[in-house]
Amino acid sequence: MFLSDTLLETIRERAAAYDRDNTFFTQDFEDLKEAGYFTAFVPREFGGAGLTLEEITREQMRLAGAAPATALAVNMHQVWLGVANTVYRTGDASMNFMFEDAVRGDVFAFGVSEAGNDLVLFGSDSEARGQDDGGYRFYGTKIFTSLSPGWTKLGTFGAETGPDGEQLNVWGFVGRDEGVTVKDDWDTMGMRASQSCTTVLDGAYAPVDRIVRRIPSGPSADPFIFGIFANFEILLASVYTGIAQRALDVAVATVKKRTSKASGSVYANDPAIRWRIADAAMKLDVLFPLIKSAAADVDNGVDRGPLWFPQLSNVKSRATEVALRTVEKAVRVSGGSSYFNRSELSRLYRDVLAGLFHPSDDESVHSAWANALLGPVE
Structure with missing residues (x-):
């Protein structure tokens, strides 16, 4: 892994204060720069770490689990470097300056x-x-x-x-x-x-x-537009998947500690709670291979044909919808304490809602699939 567990834990410890004070993640920003994360997606031949999109998705999931807002903001920088990578792999040098600028410190x-x-x-x-x-x-x-x-x-x-x-x-x-x-x-x-x-x-x-x-203007097959679309959708999906995984982890730890006065046992033994935790994990588990496969195909220049754009939209839409449901289930099983602002789950729930507003939204995804399968409305 590129980002150390120690750094991520430090970032997690700051997240609540940044959220409470509505301030920029300045210390996270500096620490991530020092760790070389803003050049991680730059090819080795330009002085970066040469991570692939598939590898960056894993890092963004981990960062989002520590501090969702930090991950979402950093995502935008990584998306642009992903676009430059997509264009570069076609033999087009028009965006190589981005690699050079990133190595010089641009964000x-x-x-x-x-x-x-x-x-x-x-x-x-x-x-x-x-x-x-x-x-x-x-x-x-x-x-x-x-x-x-x-x-x-x-x-x-x-x-x-x-x-x-x-x-x-x-x-x-x-x-x-x-x-x-x-x-x-x-x-x-x-x-x-x-x-x-x-x-x-x-x-x-x-x-x-x-x-x-x-x-x-209008839809375009230019690798630049494809690069924006692909990297944006996949990396957004990664952030919200990371949030969901963190919420599930918090919920699992919580129900192992909470004791029911009615049964005298921890809530982890309650059949209804076990079902809800399992259901959340089962739905979340599907996202990881979905994101991995899409990222690997972008890395390898695979052309999936006319369904490529709808499939990329679906990666993002599926991830944000599943993430929302996962965090909601985590809140349900963790009890009323998660409703307080001091609870990490409370913050994760507010953060995961932002996924609904990023393109592609649920309506446009369904429209894209309908057009791909049925043709435009006559």
Whole structure:
């Protein structure tokens, strides 16, 4: 394993305070940087540890079990490096700069989501304006920008009208030195330490060598878009699976200690509790091979054909839904103490709810599968 158990335990000990105070995970951030985790996904030939996506999923599960909000925020940096890996494996060097920048200490964040825009990767309300030097300036408002206090480079995109009137999506990486305002507006139910604040782009500049794509709006088979989709869905699934596993572990430890006055025995001997724990574990157990298989196929460049995108959506959707049910069952068997904010299960329950809001949501997953199997509605 890349992250030591000692480091993860230290991170776990801080999680409650970050959540209570609604503050960024500054100490975790520094410790993870020192441990080399922000370059773990960089290929060895560029100076990183060369972990595969499959290996990163395991690390993200472990980190999420210690501190969900820390893992979710770090996820965004790892996703971008995953995209760069996906593109690199096709022989395309257009994103190699990300490996070099990461080794120099840059941390990447996602500036993609926009309020009310369910096109997600396929269209933007933001504007990309070309500059005489070939670079672009971006104008728009991005929401859920995790790592807000810590990122140094923001991957973002905006719309541009091409010479023939076609709509293009322009993707690039901006710094935070000019044209970027980060709002202090992150006050949520859970995932509080992620500090996923709103980011306003008002002329944020990406030089020509940091513009990675100009592609038509709408669905695309470009490896860059596939890379975002695949790494985002798989790594999100990993985070929420890690949360669920931690909740189950806490519940198991709890019922072994709690004693029933009615029976005089620990709750671990209660048939109803045993059934609920087993049911949670059985459903959770399915996620690990699902995530492992998808990650390995991305690592190895396997093309699953037209079902690839729906299957990736299903990995994320299945993981977040199972995780929610798992944490709920853990709370049920652990008793009323888990309802207090001081309980780790209380925090895990609030954190796991965030999984419902990440793309792909349950509705879009069902729509994607229906379209793949039945064709579009006539």
